[in-house]
Amino acid sequence: MRILITGAAGQLGQALLSIAGLTQVNLAERTVAQQMLVALLPEALECIETTDEVIGVSHQALDICDIDSIRKAFDTIAPDVVINCAAYNAVDKAEFDIDKAMLINAEGPKLLAGECQRHNIRLVHISTDFVFDGELLRAYTEQDSPAPLSVYGKSKLEGERWVSDILGSKATIIRTSWLYSCYGHNFVKTMQSLFKVKESLSVINDQYGSPTWCEALAVAIFMLVKQTQATILTRPSVCEDKPAKGLADLYHYAASASASWYEFACEIQRQAGSVTELAPSTKLSQNKEFAPNSADCSILPITTKAWQELHDNRLALRPKQSALNTQKLCHQLAIEPGSLLTATWQQQLAAMVSYQKVKSRES
């Protein structure tokens, strides 16, 4: 099976490639980081066959908003499955850059879906918890109605709808949340850097979600791909002009339990050393010198309203609570109890931090 990954230079794309890379090397040739990844996520070795080819293509090589670029890549690679990781993810910027967000998050997936339909192949499309408004007091299931608050959320929902309309049950849509990894830009890496140079940080304490490690999501994606492709015995390779049947398969995947950004930040600091939490009323020291190590940075809880005011109320609205219910996917994949795939966000964070340490020693 040939799997094409779009937006492969992004953090999820790189995580998918790192998981795929595990089956490309012999046991004896695995790096320490790769050995650790296998120990943390043993499912990684079964979700990809050694005969599978996983081809990651960066934005430069494949622009999902350009049909010629898509067709060229499909002609060269001849994929059996496409995993779309390309996206416009700058949530605040999107409020002022609506056309670009819509182009990349809605029009691009529409073009990709059209081409997958022409080649009669499956598209796995990644979406977000930000399609919800956050008013529910429980984790969101696949049956709950989306009602995005931000341009980013709206553009992602529009992308989901195009993919489902064009491909029907030949599409898989996976919504996930609060992604982090060793790669690219994400909240964990931002906090780790800020802890080293800031004496104190204010972090939002009234938005809740489930922080999710990209590597765990990557394994879940490959497991799902393997399972869905196994049910396809033969498929015509010619272009089909038939309308799509049914709706896309929709799944939620995230680590279990939820946290506020503030709680997440405290845990990131705790896992990097010992934590220093201050009550909201605690006065900050006037010492402007940079904190010499992560544990010296004080983390202050702040409301979304206060955070908005600090940013002249120009930030996107975000859901107050966007934890995702993952029962459908966990049942579908028959994930073993005790697997890191269904672990809490704290356990996944601990795994990422250990992996990050080993990886940074290797580079």
Ligand SMILES: NC(=O)C1=CN([C@@H]2O[C@H](COP(=O)(O)OP(=O)(O)OC[C@H]3O[C@@H](n4cnc5c(N)ncnc54)[C@H](OP(=O)(O)O)[C@@H]3O)[C@@H](O)[C@H]2O)C=CC1
């Ligand atoms: N990050 C998060 O917290 C979450 C992300 N998601 C979703 O997960 C998916 C992966 O996100 P993540 O890996 O974090 O995102 P990243 O921003 O790390 O990666 C996105 C990649 O898409 C590329 N890209 C942008 N425009 C195009 C285009 N027109 N054609 C091809 N590639 C393009 C970017 O390249 P370049 O930088 O060159 O523009 C970048 O490499 C996305 O669908 C996102 O919406 C869902 C929930 C949470």
Ligand SMILES: Cc1cn([C@H]2C[C@H](O)[C@@H](COP(=O)(O)OP(=O)(O)O[C@H]3O[C@@H](C)C(=O)[C@@H](O)[C@H]3O)O2)c(=O)[nH]c1=O
């Ligand atoms: C840096 C910083 C951020 N924050 C807040 C702002 C923001 O609400 C929150 C997280 O900031 P970020 O910019 O990392 O991420 P944000 O754009 O809110 O994250 C979202 O991204 C998109 C792509 C998704 O799909 C979502 O699932 C979610 O991960 O933390 C603080 O409160 N203090 C700080 O010092």
